[in-house]
Every structure is written in structure tokens, then in C-alpha cells.
Amino acid sequence: MRVFIAIDIDDKMRAAIADVQKQLNAKVDIKKGDVKWVEPENIHLTLKFLGELDEAKLPEVREITKQVAAAHQKFTLDIETVGSFGGRSAKVVWVGAGKGADELLALQKDLDEQLTLADFPSEDREFSAHLTLCRVKNFKAGFKLADACVFFKDYKLSSISADALYIYQSQLTPAGPIYTLLASFGLA
Secondary structure, eight states: OEEEEEEOOOHHHHHHHHHHHHHHHHHSOOOTTSEEEOOGGGOOEEEEEEEEOOGGGHHHHHHHHHHHHHTSOOEEEEEEEEEEESTTSOSEEEEEEOTTHHHHHHHHHHHHHHHHHTTOOOOSSOOOOEEEEEEEOSHHHHHHHHHHHGGGTTOEEEEEEEOEEEEEEEEOOTTOOEEEEEEEEEOO
């Protein structure tokens, strides 16, 4: 099973994300199929992607996640700043973390370290706190979206309450991913 650990967002944030997606789409002239917008109901803040996981390892993942959650206080995380990954031609467009990012980084680092100690793979790249708005399939559309991000660099969406860690199973289908909640653990 494909497994990841995340912080969920609320309906208010989902509505704000849908709004910024509409604004970005209206700002750039892109063809249908050039971009795959992420459905707001499928957006979450991934802290650790474990990938394909033997189901027998799930109890260990649950226990580590529970212990890490208990060791961290709840906090508020501002979501702001539209940006992109991929250089001059965006491959992914996202909104990032503002105030509260230090607490988020400490939580993610602890989670990654504890899972690494239990022989789960460590992250290869530095953690970047973001919510994915879309994935770009055409490099020309990527240029347009990267340019449009400049107009939204100071954009403030809303805040979320980081109050629990969620373990999800991700099933990839032609219609898009299906996420199934496997466990959740409240922060202290």
C-alpha cells in the first residue's frame, strides 16, 4: 500500500485554495490538458511520503506517528505565497507556509528522524512546506504559470490549525487518487 503522513486542511482553506486556483487559471491562457489542477478536497500538507509499504509495517508507523504527535504542541500555520517548482517553466504550482513554519519544520524533522531510526527511508531533499495547486504538463503553460505566480507572491489565503497527524493510504486511479484515512493522532 502507498502511505503518507500529513496535516489536514479545513473547508475554509479548501475554499481559499479553490479561489486562488480560479484566479490563476483566469490570469493565464492555458489549454485544457496543459495543467492538472488538484481537487481541493484532495489537498493536504504532506510531512512524510513513505511510498509502497508492507501492511505489516503499518503498526510501527502508527506507533511512531503517535509518539511524535504527543511530543509536539498544536499550532496555527498561515498559508500564503503562491510559488512554483521547476525553474523558469513551472512543473508544480503551490501555496506555501508562512507564520508557524518553524513549528511545522520541527514536527516534520522529528517525524522523519524517528522513522529513519526505525529503518524507513529518510527524505533525500530538504522539506518544503507547501500545498500543491497544480501539476504542469506543458512547458509553455509552465512559463505562463511561473510568471503569474509573481502576482500572487504576497497572497495570504488563510490559516490552518495544525492539531493532528494523519496517516493515509493513497490509491492511484485513472480518475485521480483516492485517499483512505488509516489513523490520526492529535498533537499535545
